Amino acid sequence: MDTCDVLIVGGGPAGSTCAWRLAQAGFDVVVVDRASFPRHKACAGWVTPPVFDALQVSAREYGAGRSLEAITGFRTSVMGGPQIETRYDRAVSYAIRRAEFDDYLLRRSDARLRLGCRVERLDNTPGGWVVNDEIRTPVLVGAGGHFCPVARSLNGSPPRETVVAARDVEFQMDPAEEAACKVDASTPEIYLDRDLEGYGWIVRKGDVLNVGFGRVGANGLAARVAAFVDHLRDLGRLPARTPTDWPGHAYLLRETASRALVGNRVLLVGDAAGLARGCSGEGIRPAIESGLAAAETLIAARGTYDLESLGPYRAKLDASLGPAPSRIDLAWVLPRGMRSRIARSLLATRWFTRQFLVDRWLQP
Secondary structure (H helix, E strand, O other), rough: EEOEEEEEEEEHHHHHHHHHHHHHHHOOEEEEEEEOOOOOOOOOOOEEEHHHHHHHHOOOHHHHHEEEEEEEEEEEEEEEOOEEEEOOOOOOOOOHHHHHHHHHHOOOOOOOOEEOOOOOOOOOOOEEEEEOOEEEEEEEEEEOOOOHHHHHHHOOOOOOOOOEEEEEEEEEEEEHHHHHHOOOOOOOEEEEEEOOOOEEEEEEEEOOEEEEEEEEOOOOHHHHHHHHHHHHHHOOOOOOOOOOOOEEEEEEEEEOOOOOEEEEEEEOOHOOOOOOOOOOOHHHHHHHHHHHHHHHHHHOOOOOOOOOHHHHHHHHHHHOOOOOOOOOOOOOOOOHHHHHHHHHHOOOHHHHHHHHHHHHHHOO
8 A cells, every 4th residue: 555644635726736835845745636637627717926926936937838928907897888998017917728837836746646546435544544445644635626525525515505606618719710819818808797796707828718607606507608608709709619618617715615624634725625715716826825824734733633733724824815704795795686786887987997896806
């Protein structure tokens, strides 16, 4: 039977960042993921400068040989309303391709990788966790997304959770489509749903286009996606051959997630912990910050991984992400009947759009 100091289930940004920090501290880390990397990940795919700071890598260094588009503005609107353009005099974010970004983080982690390996069995024995009857470890880190088997083992069947469901597609344009594309690579476009409980996006990354839509709750998502696609076609934003099969995923919002994050010899990070920001659904920075917080907690525990020793993890999360607010955003405060009217009036103004939507939602 193989053994390791820490076993991480999930090789996305949370798991790979945790593995990287632990490997720096001399831990023998194994990362298990059911996918083979590089792999597609449903995500608009932009990161802010603090993400690169946390990873201790410069945007220029990461961008060598990879897709990286400096974002200096956003175009935003309520569906059917006027578009407002907000500009900055600097790069406030960077558009990346998740297939490249996730693979980069995983490969630099210096962990031992078991890719294309599904976790079928988790046994919590007196001598530690045994995974798939073949790997023994004293502590587990669950980083396998919303449906992470470690999260399921820790929480069982959790109470009803507020799930955000999203679908997106990322595809390469041919030269003619690229030349005709009206989307500016420096300016992602955000389209808020009328009730402010979801939004669509279109992000250009060179000759690659990413289009998606996410919404609180999965009910009616297919119809909302179809309406969004029709809206983009009316605006001339989509090539005629845009794929119609959009992969989907689900995630939890930190403000409303009810999952336990810490157990005896187990920690949850990233989407497995339900850490996405409620206002925007952004999950990359929370994933990376949680991976670092989990690693620092494990390093400080000095081999004792009981509930008391791992308890400081939540305080470390709050220190890096800020305490989770009790409410998500304006859409959750206003009565439903008022949301469309408020959105049409306030979000049609440049000042409110910048102060409330762009600076607070899109630039965490």
